[in-house]
Amino acid sequence: MTIGTLAKACGVTVRALRYYEELQLICATQRSEGGYRLYDASAQKRIAAILTLQDLNYSLDDILEILGKASDGNSLPLKAQRIERSRTLLERQHQCLSEKLASLTALQADLSKRLTVLETQCTPCETHNPDAGACQTCEHQDTHWH
Amino acid sequence: MTIGTLAKACGVTVRALRYYEELQLICATQRSEGGYRLYDASAQKRIAAILTLQDLNYSLDDILEILGKASDGNSLPLKAQRIERSRTLLERQHQCLSEKLASLTALQADLSKRLTVLETQCTPCETHNPDAGACQTCEHQDTHWH
């Protein structure tokens, strides 16, 4: 399989593949007479892994650390040490993402509230008392608005 | 408050603040005799909002769209139209993040499996049968390994 075929099969550009090779993320299993890169099927899996991790906001450097250099052998099983390292990175990412998800959920709630407030013709209250339960100048539940 | 003080208070660089001003994300409420930017307390809140959204992977352009130009007035309430637009952006982000979280969870599970496999001294099976329940050459539960 030549580089163009592989690129099409994986949905990436030829340039991207060559760039991955620069970073040691992949490498052609051999070259043709004239110097064309030739790949076998294992390259597709490797690239799929790269794309998956990239979609999860990992940098190519991180991905290199997780998958290891292509020259170290592309196939399973990964070394135990690398797996542990990957797990650490993944857990950090997981933690980070779930925190962001929580923030987003909070933001959404806040936006909903503001929208409600707008619909009920209320305006923000500058001199509110955060300890009081409801607004003291109108029937609004939130002291920040009336 | 001068720009350096504000920067320190918000944990960003002076350069970043000037860059935000370029993008109309913030603006100094006034200038000193000699041309120094002077800010009041509301700037801090505005910058905190910017940082929060930035942490959620929004581009500064998106943030501008969500918060609106600083010159349009920094304070609440946002216009209903802007709120709806923000909600759309947030929901898209929320959707995207939760998908990534799911992928990460799957990856973590996969890593755990590989680690187990390594611990039990098993190796990947190239000629597995995905329909069979367990491995046919050893007692391993997964047909991909033995």
Place this chain on the structure above:
DNA sequence: AAAAACATTGACGTGGACGTTAGGGTTTTG
């Protein structure tokens, strides 16, 4: 064998979010 399609290396371009330096002026501190 000629054309079309595909590949090679090398090098410069891009965009976002600033960092950094240059060459000044301003405000505060001792």
Place this chain on the structure above:
DNA sequence: CAAAACCCTAACGTCCACGTCAATGTTTTT
């Protein structure tokens, strides 16, 4: 009233993940 600390604008530099030529060589198709 200096010196130090801070600020200004303008402009170029940086990093990442490629995009986009250019000039040339190789395979495939006709």
